[in-house]
Amino acid sequence: MSGSFAVLGMHQQELEEVRGRTREFLAADRERFGWRPAVDSWLSRWDPDFSVRLSEAGLLGLTIPAKYGGRGSEHLHRYVVTEELLAQGAPVAAHWVADRQVAPTLLRFGTEEQKARLLPEIAGGRFYSAIGMSEHGAGSDLAAVRTKATRTDGGWVVNGTKVWTSGAHHAHMVVVLARTAPPDPAARHQGFSQFLVPTDAAGVDIGPIELLSGEHHFNEVVLNDVFVPDSGVLGEIGNGWFQVTAELSYERSGPERFLSTMPLLLAVVRWLNSHDPSPAVKAAIGELGARVISLRQLSAGVARALETGESPTNRAALVKDLGTKFERDSVDAVARLLDDIEAESGLPVPAEIAELLREARLHQALFTLRGGTNEVLRGVVARGLGLR
Incomplete structure (x- = not known):
């Protein structure tokens, strides 16, 4: 991509400087490490070392405040970097979900402990996350999600299955949308909550969903009596639908x-x-x-x-x-x-x-x-x- 448009407004000179730095980094990194441009690279090209190098160049975690290891920049700065990464088909899949939507969701709804623990790792390109929303029979209709979280001493027990979970086989964590109250046909969007579920937790089973080519990007994640402590609740219990709706703005736009x-x-x-x-x-x-x-x-x-x-x-x-x-x-x-x-x-x-x-x-x-x-x-x- 080249140039800026009026919508970028007074940021234009500053954003062009960020664009130039990004292009210089990508040219040098590609020459040294030999990756080739790819279509759909944000899904198909997983390269943890590239994510770390991007962070070391100051081009990852841009919207994360400096006190959490980020750059403290604005969304438009990240937007410009993202344009260049995608246009050149860079191998960005490892950090993509964590930086794109988990980080802003943590900043808005997370506890101080969650922010201090996870955001520096995301900004450093060392933390990989997946999003557990879709289910069998509840693909785009998230109000039909049936994964259930039940209260227990010190936390919650989660049961259910998530599908099309991109990168879960590499991820450290899945952000799971689950029902924490019985469904109400008159209020389908109520009674949901979000949980931070480590992929190595007992009861988490991750199986591949391969493309016809044999490529493996998607997964089925089965949650069988998975215990999530109260410290793993993201935001407020019962506020899951509002949180997910806000999160999807980052994913979709x-x-x-x-x-x-x-x-x-x-x-x-x-x-x-x-x-x-x-x-x-x-x-x-x-x-x-x-x-x-x-x-x-x-x-x-x-x-x-x-x-x-x-x-x-x-x-x-x-x-x-x-x-x-x-x-x-x-x-x-x-x-x-x-x-x-x-x-x-x-x-x-x-x-x-x-x-x-x-x-x-x-x-x-x-x-x-x-x-x-x-x-x-x-x-x-x-x-x-x-x-x-």
Whole structure:
């Protein structure tokens, strides 16, 4: 990504300095350690050493206060760094969930002990977390979650199963949404709480959910009489739905919702720059670029809202809906474009681009599903507009 837009406002010079430092770090790190750009790198490229190096460069934990080991910067600073990491397909999966949504959730709802224990590790790129929300029969409809936490001496006993839990097989902790009060059909969003569950706790069983390619990013997490002490309660008992809703704004609105395929798009543009593309090819590239610019404006607007303490649930859902649809469409558009170029000019598709397209095809179906299906998110937006 290059340049800033008006939505970034008075931060522009400062943000461009952060962008420049990020680009310099990525160029040097890639040359030294040899990682290659990847589509969907925030899910598919797990590299703990890269996360530590990113932290040592001062580019991780940006929104975590300095007293907890972070940089004490703003959401827009993190936004710019995130853009560059995704555009270059850097191997960021190890720290992604912890930095993106666990850290801000801890800052808002966590106890002082939880903050002091976990935030320095997140800022250092040494702590990996997963999110336990979805379940069998309760994918995007989190109000249908059946995992249950029962009060006991000194804590809670948790039973249930979570699915599509990204990175749980590597994670130190899963943030689990569980029911702590009986369901009430008249108030489906009440009676939920969140728990910090260590993956090595007794009764936690993590099994792989593999893609057809054999890739392993997702997991089923079975919780069988898992004891969580009171110190493992995140926020307030019964406040889980409000906390999760706030948390999902971070998950749904970031640039990863429209930049997962950017390494592919940039590789195609760089290749075309060395040739003489037809007007039709230029128009197709221009259309994709225009959609990226629009999505970036929407997404950066949510980042600014988060900066001021707002909870932009509806706007975040809109970014996720439009952004992931663009990601899905961009794969088809590039495939058609490459076919047309090969037919018109006989130019063979470079191996790098062919591999990125293969990765994009493999992940294409995931884009509009994860983080809440787009169909469900349209219902969220409709309710926010008073239409439902």
